[in-house]
Amino acid sequence: MLSSVERSNQHPKSTSVKSVASLGILMLDTNFPRILGDAGNPQSWPFPVRYKIVKGASVQKVVQQNAAGLIDTFVAAGQELIAGGVDGIATTCGFLALHQCELARRLTVPVASSSLMQVATVQATLAPDKKVGIITISAAALTPEHLRAANAPTNSPIVGMEQSLEFGPAILNDATELDIKQCERDMLTAGKALVKQNPEVAAIVLECTNMVPYATSLQQSLGVPVYSIYSFLSWFQSGLMPRQFERK
Numbered sequence: 170m171l172s173s174v175e176r177s178n179q180h181p182k183s184t185s186v187k188s189v190a191s192l193g194i195l196m197l198d199t200n201f202p203r204i205l206g207d208a209g210n211p212q213s214w215p216f217p218v219r220y221k222i223v224k225g226a227s228v229q230k231v232v233q234q235n236a237a238g239l240i241d242t243f244v245a246a247g248q249e250l251i252a253g254g255v256d257g258i259a260t261t262c263g264f265l266a267l268h269q270c271e272l273a274r275r276l277t278v279p280v281a282s283s284s285l286m287q288v289a290t291v292q293a294t295l296a297p298d299k300k301v302g303i304i305t306i307s308a309a310a311l312t313p314e315h316l317r318a319a320n321a322p323t324n325s326p327i328v329g330m331e332q333s334l335e336f337g338p339a340i341l342n343d344a345t346e347l348d349i350k351q352c353e354r355d356m357l358t359a360g361k362a363l364v365k366q367n368p369e370v371a372a373i374v375l376e377c378t379n380m381v382p383y384a385t386s387l388q389q390s391l392g393v394p395v396y397s398i399y400s401f402l403s404w405f406q407s408g409l410m411p412r413q414f415e416r417k
Contacts, residue, residue: 180406192259192406193218193220194220194259195258197227206379219253219255229341240271263306265283266281268285277363279409283319283376284374284396287396288319289320302372304329304360304363304375305329333359364391370386
């Protein structure tokens with residue numbers, strides 16, 4: 170169990186890992202622990218990032234209420250990061266796919282709002298009779314509109330975490346403590362249910378940015394590729410700051 174004290178030491182403010190950062194990440198306004206692997210933990214990334222907390226953007230408002238009334242606040246926070254020198258903007262909630270076009274239109278750098286934007290690309294790597302499955306924090310809240318906004322197939326198999334013992338309730342209710350081992354068990358239960366109910370699933374995309382710490386266990390347990398905000402932003406960052414190779 171991670172205590173609120175440990176959580177406060179890991180919850181980033183508007184700070185950076187290094188002195189120069191090319192990726193800016195818009196953070197939801199939350200209190201739950203940002204453990205290693207979580208997109209909101211600066212130590213999760215092997216490249217420089219900058220964070221900006223979007224005041225008032227709770228999980229409930231973004232997931233359950235489609236971030237209604239918050240887009241101007243997200244844009245203002247993104248503009249602040251851009252003014253600080255970032256070359257691209259991302260977020261810490263996959264449900265913001267719904268506003269990808271608006272954010273990209275109003276910000277002056279590329280925007281990668283949601284892990285769901287990977288689904289179409291991953292689908293293209295699979296055989297025609299196979300599908301990408303999605304694990305989300307809330308299957309009830311994830312609508313076809315979200316999927317269309319991410320260019321993901323609207324018939325993608327989906328399983329939610331609302332009824333899980335720890336992960337879903339802790340994130341949705343913004344708990345200050347997190348039972349990490351139970352979260353892992355919850356994720357494995359959800360992944361197994363997804364592939365059992367949908368045998369055609371040959372790869373998984375994790376919608377929620379808090380699911381990254383459990384991706385390895387999922388992949389090893391299910392034997393299929395697992396993609397997340399970590400894989401998405403690693404790709405995104407590789408264009409913002411391409412690796413420089415030594416020339417002989």
